[in-house]
Amino acid sequence: MxxxxxxxxxxxxxxxxxxxxxxxxxxxxxxxxxxxxxxxxxxxxxxxxxxxxxxxxxxxxxxxxxxxxxxxxxxxxxxxxxxxxxxxxxxxxxxxxxxxxxxxxxxxxxxxxxxxxxxxxxxxxxxxxxxxxxxxxxxxxxxxxxxxxxxxxxxxxxxxxxxxxxxxxxxxxxxxxxxVDLRAVWGDQQVQRAQLMRNALAASPAVATQAPSTVMLVLGESVNRDNMSLYGYARPTTPQLIALSQEERARLLTLRHAWSTQATTVASLSGLFSFGERDEDDPAGDTQHLLALARSAGYKVWWVSNHDDVAVDQQHARLADTVEMINRQPGRSSGSLDGELLDEVEQALADPSPRKLVVVHLLGAHPHYRLRMPPGEHPFDAGGDAVDAAMTRDGRAAWVREFRQDYDAAIRYHDRIVADTLRMTRRHLPANGHAAWMFLSDHGQEVGHTLDHAGHSPATASGYRIPALLWRSDADFEATAHARPFRADWAGWTLADLMRLRWTGMRDERNVLHPHYAWEPPVLPVKDLVFER
Structure with missing residues (x-):
């Protein structure tokens, strides 16, 4: 012994x-x-x-x-x-x-x-x-x-x-x-950010109004619109966004056919902020970046994030005037909750600057799904409902059905945070000015929708099906705008419209709100894809 x-x-x-x-x-x-x-x-x-x-x-x-x-x-x-x-x-x-x-x-x-x-x-x-x-x-x-x-x-x-x-x-x-690699990347990214600022100045961006303006962009993570009751899902996963859509009516636009063009975060955000002109590994070249244009036009820019991602931080966040990263646990095992960044959002909105752009990057429904909500908030664990019955009928494995329960619970918690950001934007409507708000996800998620898989999915439509919502304080949206197909890599053009931003090289045909909007289907690695659904 x-x-x-x-x-x-x-x-x-x-x-x-x-x-x-x-x-x-x-x-x-x-x-x-x-x-x-x-x-x-x-x-x-x-x-x-x-x-x-x-x-x-x-x-x-x-x-x-x-x-x-x-x-x-x-x-x-x-x-x-x-x-x-x-x-x-x-x-x-x-x-x-x-x-x-x-x-x-x-x-x-x-x-x-x-x-x-x-x-x-x-x-x-x-x-x-x-x-x-x-x-x-x-x-x-x-x-x-x-x-x-x-x-x-x-x-x-x-x-x-x-x-x-x-x-x-x-x-x-x-x-x-x-x-060692980060030191090398920093040197390269600093050069690229400087080039993007020079590109923005050369384009002579300006705001089309002298009135104060507050605009918020909320970026979800791994949110599939097929799992949102706002889009017709059987489980009540988005009660607060539904209530807001009824309350705001024509001022809150839900784009029914929204798509990401990428199935991963870094690639998706690179496309979004470069107006679809730049991949995540491309040098700055002569491309534009939305945040650089906004700053050059006189907007004060905040980046408030619940992610811990060096690439996103260096390629996008560091172009903002103020950066707040609340998450210090990288990877899927991070338990940082999106609700913890709302205080930082409140501080940004309360800033006296006349023109504000606040980018809020949520962790959303990123795997592991069960870590994306407070303990005890698991309303769908019992199963046995219409969703569970449909998945059983489709032959989905028990473990996939359990993941769907966790995913849907994450979406419901996410609904509360996204709705709070809109309410906060309304509350901070500038005097004699206007406010606008935009929400979309970087990409979707496959959770037993078409096969026994839970996670990122570049080979199925679920990997690209995302929500997209717009709100503005001073005008209703066109009654038919909700039916227009929308792609996330063109979202920058629409956000620029909400900001009243104009510059040399504008492409109005890519702005979903413009009368000359001309949809072009993206090329995705999915067979028989129908974009109008």
């Missing part, structure tokens, strides 16, 4: 470090990644050279988990941020060696106790590994078979890339490369 004590202590130390740095399911995944080296210490090895090698590898691996947990716990405590969040990556990329030393010196009093505890734990780890190596275990055959079975389970964890990339010995070298 004494031979097991060092291994058990090492396992407890790893578990404590993992719990300090990771939450919930991720903590269990990390423990499976740490388990092989602990099991290896249990396996009898005769040769001294192999024992020494095992001790070195075991110490390096376990120390990696201990240091990883300490670093993550520090970042969470001090900044509520993950190490691969935009906040931390940007800070590291923007810090010189001298500044790093100065920062560590300033933090040393607060870190001293934790640092002593970490160094003590590392020293005890070395002692425990030595003891485990010097006290070989005699394992009977059943125990060896159990050990092999556990190692096989751990091997599956290592085969999963989303799990494996968080292993400390893989994560931190990749993190350092991300910092």
């Amino acid at each position: 004494r031979a097991w004590i060092p291994v058990l202590l090492l396992g407890a130390a790893c578990a404590a470090a993992i719990a300090a740095g990771h939450d919930g399911r991720r903590a269990g995944q990390m423990m499976l990644l740490a388990l092989p080296v602990l099991l290896w210490l249990c396996w009898p090895i005769a040769g001294h050279a192999w024992q020494r090698l095992r001790a070195v590898v075991a110490f390096a691996t376990i120390a990696g988990f201990l240091i990883d947990g300490a670093l993550r716990a520090f970042l969470r405590h001090q900044y509520q941020a993950a190490p691969d969040s935009t906040l931390v990556l940007a800070a590291a990329a923007n810090t010189s060696p001298r500044e790093s030393i100065e920062y560590l010196s300033s933090q040393l009093p607060a870190m001293s106790a934790a640092l002593v505890a970490l160094l003590t734990t590392l020293a005890l780890t070395g002692v425990a590994i030595r003891r485990a190596t010097r006290m070989p275990m005699a394992l009977p055959r059943p125990a060896r078979l159990a050990l092999v079975a556990l190692l096989a389970l751990c091997a599956l964890a290592h085969l999963s890339k989303p799990w494996r990339r968080h292993h400390p010995l893989l994560f931190w070298p990749a993190w350092m490369q991300q910092v």
Whole structure:
């Protein structure tokens, strides 16, 4: 029994470090990644050279988990941020060696106790590994078979890339490369942003009225209009937007046939803000960017986001005058709720600037769906309704039906936030001026609509079917405008109309509100697509 004590202590130390740095399911995944080296210490090895090698590898691996947990716990405590969040990556990329030393010196009093505890734990780890190596275990055959079975389970964890990339010995070298890459990208993106501002100035943008103007663009994420009761869905997922459409009547326009031209966020936003003229990897060239034009014409621009995405931050957000990023947990496991950014939106709308453009980038219904709403707000979990019956009739798997329940609950929470942004825009209507509001999603989501799949879907129509809503304070929309097909990469022309913005190179035929609007179907990788539905 004494031979097991060092291994058990090492396992407890790893578990404590993992719990300090990771939450919930991720903590269990990390423990499976740490388990092989602990099991290896249990396996009898005769040769001294192999024992020494095992001790070195075991110490390096376990120390990696201990240091990883300490670093993550520090970042969470001090900044509520993950190490691969935009906040931390940007800070590291923007810090010189001298500044790093100065920062560590300033933090040393607060870190001293934790640092002593970490160094003590590392020293005890070395002692425990030595003891485990010097006290070989005699394992009977059943125990060896159990050990092999556990190692096989751990091997599956290592085969999963989303799990494996968080292993400390893989994560931190990749993190350092991300910092290096970000420094290189920054230099390139700064040049491109400067070019976009020059392009905007050359186009001589101007606002067609002297009156104050407040305009908001709300960008949803992964929202399929087929899951919105506003568009006829059977579950009551958008009660607040329906109430607003009845209240506002002709001033709130719901475009019934709205489409994204891309099935991913970065590509979609690149098209939207460049008026369909620029891909996400293209240099600025002579293209225009909506935010650069707005600023050049005298608008003060805000970017308020619940995303943590370096590409979106660098390509679009940094063109704004003011940037507020509330989410510091990158990836699908972020639990940051969209409602948490409403205070920042309120502050932007309350600013005394006569012309304001506020871009609000929501996390919407991005997978994981169950993290996109507050705990306990799962109104469709019971199933058994018309939607569930239709999915069962279509042969959808049980797990897909459960994902649909989560997705629809996320849409219902999202409905509340989107409706709040419109109400806030109305409330801040400038005196003797006008206000406008636009909402659309970057792309759609396939959640059992046409096949057993839940997630992004570039090969099905669900990956591109999005909602699009417009509101303005000073005029009704045409009665037939709702039936016009609409594409998100042309949305910039429509938003410019709401802003009363004009410049050299305007293309009114791409503005869905203009009398000369001329629809052109986008080329999408989906067969037999009907855009007027």
